Amino acid sequence: MISVEEALGILLSNLPERRIEQVPFRSALGRVLAEAIVATSDIPPFRRSAVDGYAVHASDVRNAPVELVLAGESRAGGGMPGRLGTGETLSIMTGAPVPEGADAVQMVELCKPAAAGGKIVITQPVRAHDNIAPRGSESREGETVLESGHRIGPAEIAAMATFGYSRAAVYRKPSVAIFATGDELVEFDQVPRPDQIRNSNAYCLASQLQLMGLEADYLGIVRDDKEALRQTMRAGLERDVLIITGGVSMGTYDLVQDVFQDLGLEILFSKVAIKPGKPTVFARRGNNLIFGLPGNPISALITFECFVRPVLGRLCGMAHPELPRMKGELLADMKQSPGRTAFLPAWVTWEDDGWKVDPLLWKSSADIIGFTRANATFIFPKNRDFLGKGEIVELMLLPDFFVRQR
Numbered sequence: 001m002i003s004v005e006e007a008l009g010i011l012l013s014n015l016p017e018r019r020i021e022q023v024p025f026r027s028a029l030g031r032v033l034a035e036a037i038v039a040t041s042d043i044p045p046f047r048r049s050a051v052d053g054y055a056v057h058a059s060d061v062r063n064a065p066v067e068l069v070l071a072g073e074s075r076a077g078g079g080m081p082g083r084l085g086t087g088e089t090l091s092i093m094t095g096a097p098v099p100e101g102a103d104a105v106q107m108v109e110l111c112k113p114a115a116a117g118g119k120i121v122i123t124q125p126v127r128a129h130d131n132i133a134p135r136g137s138e139s140r141e142g143e144t145v146l147e148s149g150h151r152i153g154p155a156e157i158a159a160m161a162t163f164g165y166s167r168a169a170v171y172r173k174p175s176v177a178i179f180a181t182g183d184e185l186v187e188f189d190q191v192p193r194p195d196q197i198r199n200s201n202a203y204c205l206a207s208q209l210q211l212m213g214l215e216a217d218y219l220g221i222v223r224d225d226k227e228a229l230r231q232t233m234r235a236g237l238e239r240d241v242l243i244i245t246g247g248v249s250m251g252t253y254d255l256v257q258d259v260f261q262d263l264g265l266e267i268l269f270s271k272v273a274i275k276p277g278k279p280t281v282f283a284r285r286g287n288n289l290i291f292g293l294p295g296n297p298i299s300a301l302i303t304f305e306c307f308v309r310p311v312l313g314r315l316c317g318m319a320h321p322e323l324p325r326m327k328g329e330l331l332a333d334m335k336q337s338p339g340r341t342a343f344l345p346a347w348v349t350w351e352d353d354g355w356k357v358d359p360l361l362w363k364s365s366a367d368i369i370g371f372t373r374a375n376a377t378f379i380f381p382k383n384r385d386f387l388g389k390g391e392i393v394e395l396m397l398l399p400d401f402f403v404r405q406r
């Protein structure tokens with residue numbers, strides 16, 4: 001059985017080439033740039049006032065308070081002001097061009113009208129360059145402001161608007177299909193017979209994809225039947241990535257791997273030393289990647305985050321799509337049988353002296369209801385059988401960690 005790290009190595013060495021598409025910049029949130037964004041102009045494009053106030057020659061106000069002749073006004077969007085003469089000042093607004101000749105702006109709070117009309121008292125000196133953003137001080141025309149590989153958030157959208165990029169090249173999102181398999185499964189809108197349960201995994205996985213900005217075609221519930229599995233798998237192989245949940249364990253009716261072989265898929269691993277999620281299968285056919293995730297709901301959720309996310313995130317252009325890791329202090333003693341790296345649910349909170357990890361009481365890898373109380377998992381190393389209260393453990397945060405409430 002391979003380790004979690006070995007499984008990741010296999011996944012990353014089987015990534016198909018990423019594809020690129022052009023999207024309108026307003027639809028690019030969450031995407032990853034496949035080209036550099038280059039400044040098409042200097043920003044600011046002119047010497048810009050950072051405050052509302054009066055443009056001056058710093059040397060004229062060295063011995064402030066002084067009175068200067070009010071020579072006019074420079075307002076944002078109101079044209080380029082003329083040159084400022086010695087002994088003059090100009091009323092100026094935030095974001096407006098500073099007139100040639102002026103080398104500082106005194107803020108309006110330190111200025112007042114003089115008793116004599118047409119003059120302004122500058123009450124305090126101001127140093128040369130104060131409150132002026134020089135032309136090009138934020139970015140220079142021709143300079144690369146965003147590298148290819150940069151993920152687009154709100155500030156990047158602003159950068160593209162700033163430089164007039166109406167479209168940008170980004171990595172294409174992989175197409176994904178999901179199906180669930182198991183004779184016991186019915187849909188959420190059905191009343192299960194006494195021996196049946198509702199399919200929850202397909203919807204859980206679809207929402208995990210949604211948190212990554214991805215959508216999936218849902219191909220429904222497939223019976224534990226080779227012909228039915230073959231048919232739906234063929235349909236799923238039309239997509240870049242197929243995610244199957246259920247039917248990968250050792251039972252008589254776990255037929256997914258047999259059908260992988262029938263369809264000529266190359267099985268790259270079929271068991272990982274992870275808890276929960278040991279029976280996870282990864283296969284490929286050309287550029288198509290296929291994941292067989294276990295049917296137990298927490299196993300499916302965890303193996304998606306550990307194995308599917310790193311692949312899909314990279315196809316989307318991310319260099320580091322893994323869930324964030326950090327460390328925290330365990331609040332209770334924990335035991336386990338060693339041999340597999342365990343990802344165990346916890347509620348993690350910030351206290352004055354660090355992150356605290358409250359392990360969840362959960363019943364098994366089937367207990368998705370218990371898992372609704374978790375915002376993170378802590379990692380129980382595979383060579384340990386005991387972790388003591390107060391020990392510092394590694395955490396893998398759930399994707400919505402920072403917004404979870406309970």
Ligand code: AMP
Nearest residue numbers: 180182199200201246247249294295296
């Ligand atoms: P399997 O991996 O098919 O052996 O299933 C393991 C366990 O997960 C069984 O108890 C199944 O009933 C349950 N299970 C399988 N698929 C799903 C699903 N889509 N939603 C909820 N539970 C499931």
Ligand code: MG
Nearest residue numbers: 182246247295
């Ligand atoms: Mg099954």
